[in-house]
Amino acid sequence: MIKVGIVGGTGYTGVELLRILVQHPKVRLKVITSRQESGMGVDELFPSLRGQVALKFSDPAQADLSQCDLVFFATPNGVAMQQTKKLLDVGVKVIDLAADFRIKDVAEWEKWYGMQHASPELVAEAVYGLPEVNREKIRQARLIANPGCYPTAVQLGFLPLIEAGIVDVDHLVADTKSGVSGAGRKAEVHTLFAEAADNFKSYGVPGHRHLPEIRQGLGARSQKPVGLTFVPHLTPMIRGIHATLYARLLKETDLQALYEERYIDEPFVDVLPAGSHPQTRSVRGSNFCRIAVHRPQGGDMVVVLSVTDNLVKGAAGQAVQNMNIMYGLPETMGIKHVPLLP
Numbered sequence: 119m120i121k122v123g124i125v126g127g128t129g130y131t132g133v134e135l136l137r138i139l140v141q142h143p144k145v146r147l148k149v150i151t152s153r154q155e156s157g158m159g160v161d162e163l164f165p166s167l168r169g170q171v172a173l174k175f176s177d178p179a180q181a182d183l184s185q186c187d188l189v190f191f192a193t194p195n196g197v198a199m200q201q202t203k204k205l206l207d208v209g210v211k212v213i214d215l216a217a218d219f220r221i222k223d224v225a226e227w228e229k230w231y232g233m234q235h236a237s238p239e240l241v242a243e244a245v246y247g248l249p250e251v252n253r254e255k256i257r258q259a260r261l262i263a264n265p266g267c268y269p270t271a272v273q274l275g276f277l278p279l280i281e282a283g284i285v286d287v288d289h290l291v292a293d294t295k296s297g298v299s300g301a302g303r304k305a306e307v308h309t310l311f312a313e314a315a316d317n318f319k320s321y322g323v324p325g326h327r328h329l330p331e332i333r334q335g336l337g338a339r340s341q342k343p344v345g346l347t348f349v350p351h352l353t354p355m356i357r358g359i360h361a362t363l364y365a366r367l368l369k370e371t372d373l374q375a376l377y378e379e380r381y382i383d384e385p386f387v388d389v390l391p392a393g394s395h396p397q398t399r400s401v402r403g404s405n406f407c408r409i410a411v412h413r414p415q416g417g418d419m420v421v422v423l424s425v426t427d428n429l430v431k432g433a434a435g436q437a438v439q440n441m442n443i444m445y446g447l448p449e450t451m452g453i454k455h456v457p458l459l460p
C-alpha cells in the first residue's frame with residue numbers, strides 16, 4: 119500500500135483527491151492537513167465522505183509527513199516549494215497540484231507568480247505531469263509538477279496539430295471557459311453566487327499565468343516557440359473547462375485520423391466522431407478529456423473543442439494518474455469514474 123498525505127485537504131482539489139483516494143485499492147491515507155479545520159474529523163466537514171475516512175485534519179505545522187511514501191500538495195502557489203526538499207531528502211515523493219515546479223525558467227516563473235522561488239534547484243528535476251507527453255519520465259520521477267486546469271485542456275487539444283507540424287504556430291488562439299470551482303474554495307467576491315451566477319465574463323486578457331505554462335508545453339513539442347493568444351472566461355457552472363482552439367492549417371491533412379491515431383492508446387483522451395460538439399457535462403466527475411476537431415466550411419482554420427473537469431483531469435484525477443504511473447500501477451486504477459449526468 120502507498121502511504122499518502124494531502125496538504126490542503128479542505129480545498130476543492132484536496133477534497134477531490136480524498137473522493138478519489140478513499141476508493142483507491144493501493145492507497146492508505148495517513149495525513150490530511152488544514153490549518154483552519156485542524157482537529158475536526160474529515161467526515162464532519164464533508165459528510166459525503168462519512169464511512170470512507172476516519173482521519174481528522176491535522177495542522178500542517180505539526181503533521182509528520184515523513185511517515186508517508188507520497189505527499190500531494192493541494193495548496194496555493196508558493197507552499198509546496200517551501201517543504202518539498204525536506205520531504206525528498208527523507209525519501210518521500212511529491213506531487214504538487216499548484217504551479218511551483220511547472221515553469222522551467224525560474225525568472226519567468228518569478229515574474230508571473232510575483233514571488234521569489236524558494237527551491238529553484240528542484241525545478242529542473244521536476245517532471246511536468248502530463249502523461250500523454252511525459253509518461254516515461256513520470257515513471258522515474260520523485261517530484262511531479264501537476265499541470266494547471268486550462269493548460270491540460272489546451273495542450274491536449276493542440277498537441278496533435280503541433281506535433282505533426284501542420285499549423286501556423288505563431289498565431290494560435292485558445293478561447294477557454296472555466297467553472298467557478300477553478301478559483302478554489304477560499305472566499306472571494308468574484309466567486310460569490312450573486313456575482314458569478316447569471317453572468318459571463320472574460321479575465322486575464324493582457325496575460326494570465328497559464329500562458330507561459332501552455333507556451334512552454336507546446337513549444338517543446340513544436341521545436342520552436344509558439345505564439346498564443348489565451349483568453350480565459352468565468353462561466354456560471356460549478357465544474358468544467360471548455361476550450362475552443364483555433365489554428366491555421368498549412369498542410370492538407372486528414373484531421374480526424376490524425377487525432378484518432380495520436381490518442382489511440384490514451385485511456386483518458388477520447389476523440390469524438392467527426393462533427394461532434396463535446397459538452398462539459400460529458401466529462402463531469404471523470405478523468406476524461408473529450409476532443410472534437412473541425413474544419414468549418416472546409417477552410418484553412420482548424421477549430422478544436424476540448425472539454426475536461428477542472429477538478430479531475432485538470433487537477434486531482436491527473437495527479438492520481440501520475441501517482442499510478444510513478445508506482446507502476448495500472449494507469450486507470452481508482453480513476454475510472456463514469457461522468458455524472460445530469
Ligand SMILES: NC(=O)C1=CN([C@@H]2O[C@H](COP(=O)(O)OP(=O)(O)OC[C@H]3O[C@@H](n4cnc5c(N)ncnc54)[C@H](OP(=O)(O)O)[C@@H]3O)[C@@H](O)[C@H]2O)C=CC1
Nearest residue numbers: 126128129130131152153154192193216267300302303433
Ligand atoms: N481549483 C481548480 O480547478 C484547480 C486548482 N489547481 C491548483 O491547486 C491548488 C489548490 O487549489 P484549490 O483546491 O482550488 O484551492 P483552495 O483554495 O480550494 O484550497 C487550498 C487548500 O490549501 C490549504 N492552505 C492554504 N494555505 C496554506 C498554507 N500556507 N499552508 C498549508 N496549507 C494551506 C487550505 O486549507 P487551510 O487554509 O485550512 O490550511 C485549503 O485546504 C492551487 O495551487 C490551484 O492553483 C490546479 C488545477 C485546477
Ligand SMILES: CC(=O)N[C@@H](CCC(=O)OP(=O)(O)O)C(=O)O
Nearest residue numbers: 215216217266267296297300301
Ligand atoms: C476560474 C478560475 O479562477 N480559474 C483559475 C485557474 C485555475 C487554477 O487553479 O490553476 P493553477 O493551478 O495554475 O493556479 C484562474 O484563472 O486563476
